[in-house]
Amino acid sequence: MSSVDCKVVLLGATNTGKTCLMERYIHDRFLAKTTTTIGGCFAAKKEIVGNKGVVLGIWDTAGSERYTSMSRMYYRKAKAAIICYDITTRSTLIKARYWAQELKRMEEDCKIYLCGTKKDLVDSGLNERDVDINMARALAGGRYLNAELFETSSKTGENVGNLFQKIAEDSSKPENAIDESAKDAIRLSWKQDHRIQPTRNKERCCLAS
Template identity: 40%
Template sequence: MSESTAPKPSSSVKLVLLGEAAVGKSSLVLRFVNNDFQENKEPTIGAAFLTQKCNLPTRTIKFEIWDTAGQERFASLAPMYYRNAQSALVVYDITKPTSLTKAKHWVAELQRQASPGIVIALVGNKLDLASAEEEGEEELRAIPTAEAKAYAEEEGLLFYETSAKTGENVQSVFEAIANAIPESTLKPRGPGLGAGRQEVPVVNVEDAHRGAKEGCAC
C-alpha cells in the first residue's frame, strides 16, 4: 500500500459540553452529529452521550461527546463528565448576559479541576438572532462579540459565535478543537463507537460507552 492510500491515524477525544440551561448545547451537538435542528428541543436530563468523527488532513479525530444538563440541580455532577476530558465546549447565549457569567464560572472550574492542557472553546450560540436584527427585527444581541472575544483571548480559549439553527460555524468549532488537541494526549480509537445519541442516566455513565450506535462521519 502506498503512502498516499495508507489509512490516516484515528484517535478518540473526550469532549464535554457545559453551560447554562437553554443556551443550545444539545442543538449544537445535534447539528454537528446529524446536521439537524429541532425547534423545541427537550431539556437534557443528566447527560447524553454522542460520537462523531472529524476528518483532518493528517488524522481522524473521533469525538466522544458528553452533553451535560444545564439545570442547576445537575451542576454538582459535572466533574463526573469532564474528568479526563481532553476538550470542552463552554456555551452561552448571545442574547442572555447571565449565560456568559455562568460560562465564565465553568471555564474557571475547568482550569482549576480538569485535565492539564484541556482545550476549551468558548461558544456564543444563537447567532441567527443577531442576524434578525440586521433584517429590521427587534435587537436581541445582549453580549457584544468584542467583549466575549477579549475574555476568551485573556483566558487562552478558542472563540466562536455559532448558530445551531442555521449551522453557521458549528463545523468550524469542532474542527478547531480537533486541530488544537496535542498529539501527545491522543489515544488510539477503540472499535464499535460510531455517531449517535443516547440519553444517559447519571448513575450509568460508564455504561453509555457501550451503547452508542454506529453512524456517519462529518
C-alpha cells in the same frame, strides 16, 4: 462503542443551546424544541485531520448548577470543553465563567472553546445582541481561559462544523507541541473584566438555537 480519540464536554447555562449544537453537528439538523438535559447525553463523530481520523466523543451536560456534581463525572479527563453562552443574554456569559472555573478546578489541562450561540436570532433581527463580541473576546482571551472563540447558529449551521474541526485539529497535535506558556495562562489567577456584567433578565426564546 468506537474508541474515542478526544473526549469533548459541552458546558454552559440552561437554554444556551448546547443540545441544539450537538444535534446540528452530529445529525446536521435543527431541533426547534428540546427537553432539558438531565445528567449527560453521549454521541461520537469522526473528523479527518490530514490523513488521520479523529473520533470526537461528545458529552452534552445539564446546565443547572444543581447538577454540577453530576456534570463532573462527564468532564473528567476531557481534552476539550465547549462552554456555551447565548449572545442575546449577557447573564449566560457570567455563567460561562462559572463553568470555566468548575472545569479548571477539576481538569486544568482541558482546552476551552468559548461558543456564542443563537447568532441567527441576531442576524434575523428577532432578538437584540446582548453580548458584544469584544466582551466575549475579553473573557476568551484572558489569562484564565486562554480560549478559542466561536459564534455559531445551530439553526443555520454557521460555524458549527468549523468549531468541531478545530477541536479535532488541536487534539491531534502532539502533547509536546503545546506552548508551555499557554498552560501557565490558565491558572486561577485572573480578575473579572469590568465589561462582563449582568443585565436585566430577559424572556427566554423557546426556539433555542
